[in-house]
Amino acid sequence: MPKSRRRPRPARGKTKSVFLNIPYDRRFTRLFLAYIAAVSSFGLIPHATLEIPLSKRRLDRILSLIARSQYSLHDLSRVQLDTSNPRTPRFNMPFELGLTVALQRCKTPRHSWVVLESSPHRLQKSLSDLNGTDPFVHSGTVRGVFRELCSVFVSTPLRPTVPQMFAVYRLLRSQLPKLLRSSGSSDPFNARVFSDLCVLAALAASNIV
């Protein structure tokens, strides 16, 4: 009996979300765009604490955002002393990583998290409690972020190549000034610009990948 030809069914279930724990720092803008471009290229939805409205209690919203995301990427490459006085270390990223680990252990065991760093042995020094956890090292470059995220995500709905991710990234980079003008902001680290960038990245990814 001849086999009936069936169209491959689209995968069922909910689209997966990725929580981005990244620094909101002008010098990190290129990598910020790279993370949005890459996560969207993999067919996943990026989320960040930037979306949190000021009216809500921030910590509650961070916890619910992490709990609702299936994956989280924690970039600890900018855990360093602030330049403005008083000079303090930046605790937000390690703190959110700690919240994620606790949530994953106690409440959301299916949540997967990974740590990204700019140099190989920095994590051992800055956060020795994570010894035995190898970070993905992106060397502080856009290409490095794309390369490492290809290693992080396997069997994703979409399998983008690095040139495809670069095409999405270049589009975001070229449109960033226009999005900043339209939102009246001077840096991309606000809710409106972040959501616009994510939608543009999804539009580009759906055409390119």
Next chain:
Amino acid sequence: MQPIVATGPATTPRKTAKALSVSPTRFRRLSALYRSLIRDSSNSHPASHAKIKAKTSTRAR
């Protein structure tokens, strides 16, 4: 560290917009912006977006 096995459907631009609470009007504007970009790039540059798409999708296969 173990890689993440991420199964499930790929997102669509509309799903992304909904997940990020982007209003339908804003979504239409962003879609229009994206379409105009594609049109402009394919009109003005030989290395157009369409060509990038063709090139990368061939490479992916």
